[in-house]
Amino acid sequence: MKLSAAFESYRIRIEAALPGYLDRLQAPERLVAAMRYSLMAGGKRIRPILVLAAHEMVQGRSQQAVPVACAMEMIHTYSLIHDDLPSMDNADLRRGNPSCHVRFDEATALLAGNGLLTEAFRLIADVRPETVVVRVMSEVAVAIGAEGMMGGQQLDTENSKRQPTQADLETLHRLKTGRLIAASMVVGGFLGEATVRDLDRLRSFGESLGLMFQLVDDLLDATSDPSQLGKTTHLDARNKKETFVSLLGIDGTKRLIDTHTAAAVAALEPFGQAAVSLSEYARVLATRQS
Amino acid sequence: MKLSAAFESYRIRIEAALPGYLDRLQAPERLVAAMRYSLMAGGKRIRPILVLAAHEMVQGRSQQAVPVACAMEMIHTYSLIHDDLPSMDNADLRRGNPSCHVRFDEATALLAGNGLLTEAFRLIADVRPETVVVRVMSEVAVAIGAEGMMGGQQLDTENSKRQPTQADLETLHRLKTGRLIAASMVVGGFLGEATVRDLDRLRSFGESLGLMFQLVDDLLDATSDPSQLGKTTHLDARNKKETFVSLLGIDGTKRLIDTHTAAAVAALEPFGQAAVSLSEYARVLATRQS
Numbered sequence: 001m002k003l004s005a006a007f008e009s010y011r012i013r014i015e016a017a018l019p020g021y022l023d024r025l026q027a028p029e030r031l032v033a034a035m036r037y038s039l040m041a042g043g044k045r046i047r048p049i050l051v052l053a054a055h056e057m058v059q060g061r062s063q064q065a066v067p068v069a070c071a072m073e074m075i076h077t078y079s080l081i082h083d084d085l086p087s088m089d090n091a092d093l094r095r096g097n098p099s100c101h102v103r104f105d106e107a108t109a110l111l112a113g114n115g116l117l118t119e120a121f122r123l124i125a126d127v128r129p130e131t132v133v134v135r136v137m138s139e140v141a142v143a144i145g146a147e148g149m150m151g152g153q154q155l156d157t158e159n160s161k162r163q164p165t166q167a168d169l170e171t172l173h174r175l176k177t178g179r180l181i182a183a184s185m186v187v188g189g190f191l192g193e194a195t196v197r198d199l200d201r202l203r204s205f206g207e208s209l210g211l212m213f214q215l216v217d218d219l220l221d222a223t224s225d226p227s228q229l230g231k232t233t234h235l236d237a238r239n240k241k242e243t244f245v246s247l248l249g250i251d252g253t254k255r256l257i258d259t260h261t262a263a264a265v266a267a268l269e270p271f272g273q274a275a276v277s278l279s280e281y282a283r284v285l286a287t288r289q290s
Numbered sequence: 291m292k293l294s295a296a297f298e299s300y301r302i303r304i305e306a307a308l309p310g311y312l313d314r315l316q317a318p319e320r321l322v323a324a325m326r327y328s329l330m331a332g333g334k335r336i337r338p339i340l341v342l343a344a345h346e347m348v349q350g351r352s353q354q355a356v357p358v359a360c361a362m363e364m365i366h367t368y369s370l371i372h373d374d375l376p377s378m379d380n381a382d383l384r385r386g387n388p389s390c391h392v393r394f395d396e397a398t399a400l401l402a403g404n405g406l407l408t409e410a411f412r413l414i415a416d417v418r419p420e421t422v423v424v425r426v427m428s429e430v431a432v433a434i435g436a437e438g439m440m441g442g443q444q445l446d447t448e449n450s451k452r453q454p455t456q457a458d459l460e461t462l463h464r465l466k467t468g469r470l471i472a473a474s475m476v477v478g479g480f481l482g483e484a485t486v487r488d489l490d491r492l493r494s495f496g497e498s499l500g501l502m503f504q505l506v507d508d509l510l511d512a513t514s515d516p517s518q519l520g521k522t523t524h525l526d527a528r529n530k531k532e533t534f535v536s537l538l539g540i541d542g543t544k545r546l547i548d549t550h551t552a553a554a555v556a557a558l559e560p561f562g563q564a565a566v567s568l569s570e571y572a573r574v575l576a577t578r579q580s
Contacts, residue, residue: 027436031444035436082404087396106377107447110400114372115436117404121411122431130420137427141412146317146325146405154321157397 001044001288004277010052010069014045017066018073021123027115034104034112035119039077041095046213046285047072050184051191053281054202057274060192064127068136068191071120072184075144078120079153079180081113088157117144127191135190143183152176160240166247170211177217178210204267209282212260216288218243219253224290261286291334291578294567300342300359304335307356308363311413317405324394324402325409329367331385336503336575337362340474341481343571344492347564350482354417358426358481361410362474365434368410369443369470371403378447407434417481426477433473442466450530456537460501467507468500494557499572502550506578508533509543514580551576 003011022036048069055065084091084099085106092102101109124140127133142148152175159172185206189199222245244253264282268275293301312326338359345355374381374389375396382392391399414430417423432438442465449462475496479489512535534543554572558565 025436027441028444028448030448031436031441082400085400087400108444110372110375110377111440111444111447114404114407115440117407118431118435118440121427122435125424125427125431130424133424133427134415134420137411137415137423141408141415145408145412146315146321150401150405150408151317151321154318154398154401157401158318158320 001284001290003284004280006056006277007049007053007281010049011045013052013066014048014069014073018070021067021070021074021119025119030104030108031111031115034100034108035115037103038081038094038100038112039074039116041097043073043077043095045073047076047180047184049281050181050206050209050278051188053278054185054188054194055192056188057268057271057278058189058192058194058198058202059274060188060194062132062191064132065188065191067123068127068187069184071123072140072180072187074116074120074123075140076180078113078116079144079149081109081116083153085109088153132190136187139183139186139190143179148175148179152179156241159242164242166244169242169244169247173211173214174207177214178207181210181213182206198271201267201270205264205278205282208260208264208267209285212257212264212282212286215244215253215257215260216286218245219250219257220288220290221245223250257286291574291580293574294570296346296567297339297343297571300339301335303342303356304338304359304363308360311357311360311364311409315409320394320398321401321405324390324398325405327393328371328384328390328402329364329406331387333363333367333385335363337366337470337474339571340471340496340499340568341478343568344475344478344484345482346478347558347561347568348479348482348484348488348492349564350478350484352422352481354422355478355481357413358417358477359474361413361430362470362477364406364410364413365430366470368403368406369434369439371399371406373443375399378443422480425480429473429476429480433469438465438469442469446531449532454532454537456534459532459534459537463501463504464497467504468497471500471503472496488561491557491560495554495568495572498550498554498557499575502547502554502572502576505534505543505547505550506576508535509540509547510578510580511535513540547576 018039019036022032022039025032051069051072052065055062080094081100083089084094085101092099100112124136125133127136144150152172155172156176182203185202186199189202194202222243244256248256261282265279268278308329309326312322312329315322341359341362342355345352370384371390373379374384375391382389390402414426415423417426434440442462445462446466472493475492476489479492484492512533534546538546551572555569558568
């Protein structure tokens with residue numbers, strides 16, 4: 001995936017900062033090793049990039065965008081570790097390597113996920129001023145709680161037992177994927193003290209981007225092989241889950257990807273020239289091959 | 291367990307407040323049902339009682355001690371749900387009823403635990419003033435993260451593979467049980483704007499109480515049956531875990547319980563008459579039968 005120079009520099013800053021938040025921990029070695037294994041396994045770093053990009057776009061001056069960005073990546077990694085567990089998706093491969101519970105064991109993977117979530121909240125609590133901490137914390141907790149990501153994961157586990165409609169799938173993915181991606185944009189805005197109107201635009205971009213991202217995921221799961229994708233593929237078919245592809249077909253899914261990409265780009269139009277990088281990023285994510 | 295009138299009134303306020311934080315959630319029914327099932331299954335409500343008692347002892351005037359107290363109980367419940375999972379202690383019975391993963395399923399139990407943790411942080415984020423939120427959040431996140439409760443759970447899962455000494459077991463339980471109990475005292479102090487010196491006393495009481503509590507737990511696990519305790523017993527022997535009882539014997543464990551109870555009571559001496567209820571509570575917990 002080819003990033004613009006600005007976004008590549010965000011990615012590099014994030015990669016450089018992430019390990020420090022684990023290295024400082026005085027904690028059982030195997031637990032920290034499992035947290036590090038999953039956190040540093042690569043990945044696109046989409047959520048932290050969005051935090052930094054949103055903060056930059058609203059001309060933010062916070063010195064603390066990087067730790068908050070890293071917290072969002074730790075939360076994303078927690079969700080992947082738990083999602084891969086045998087009782088959930090039962091996926092053995094993640095980013096070209098054994099999943100956390102395969103490389104370590106189930107108990108350690110469970111605790112490593114919990115640990116990453118908790119350390120993320122700790123990182124956020126260390127931000128200043130306090131008024132920003134509270135806004136970020138509240139936004140994130142709602143986005144990933146029962147009304148957000150956890151709710152989406154619950155709907156996902158129930159998916160194979162029902163016959164979901166396209167609207168059901170959209171709800172599921174708005175919660176499971178969309179809320180954290182939208183929250184990444186919004187907390188970037190909080191850090192940059194964006195106006196209420198601009199915060200709405202950031203959220204709207206993030207929601208469209210999140211749904212589009214999931215559509216591309218479904219498409220790649222159906223059409224790729226593990227060597228290309230670095231994770232177990234055809235999981236949805238194996239777990240008898242309905243996806244956008246099984247409901248809409250390949251072409252229908254591609255059309256919907258275009259629709260949501262256009263909506264994301266349109267949400268940022270009021271930012272003019274400052275939105276060029278984020279709009280380009282949306283198009284890159286829409287056409288990604290892995 | 292016989293509580294003083296003041297502590298019984300704390301317990302009643304907590305029982306009354308807890309369900310409201312789940313009832314308000316717009317979230318998948320089965321997920322909220324699992325969260326409610328475990329949260330409302332009774333229990334001693336030790337951690338939230340400690341928040342309210344510490345806040346009262348330092349003559350706090352916060353209106354928000356109850357939500358923070360409830361957040362501590364939600365975090366405790368999350369740790370129990372995950373601890374009972376097959377990959378952890380594999381316990382089928384909790385508080386006289388099937389464990390969460392037995393009553394629902396493993397995936398739902400995993401997500402319900404995560405949901406309770408996240409909703410707890412959301413509750414804390416809603417407290418005011420913001421300066422208190424940040425102190426509470428930071429204290430709690432450190433107490434239950436890799437350097438605290440998660441670290442303790444990790445050591446616990448590794449316990450059966452090693453031959454721990456008494457010092458190892460103390461470290462394990464200080465992390466796994468003690469840190470959250472101590473944090474409950476400390477956040478009560480934060481809410482009441484306690485002095486640094488008083489905060490140290492609250493923490494010291496909580497640490498001794500936490501260790502004592504675990505010693506009693508080990509004793510009851512070895513000497514009781516499930517009908518008395520309402521949870522699977524002899525788990526430690528079944529899981530080949532060393533405990534204080536297997537290391538020190540029944541009498542040695544009882545002596546250590548007395549030592550830590552006395553240390554807890556001594557930590558609160560400077561509070562004089564205001565500490566009577568908490569000191570009595572420590573003695574009640576030391577002699578509990580379930």
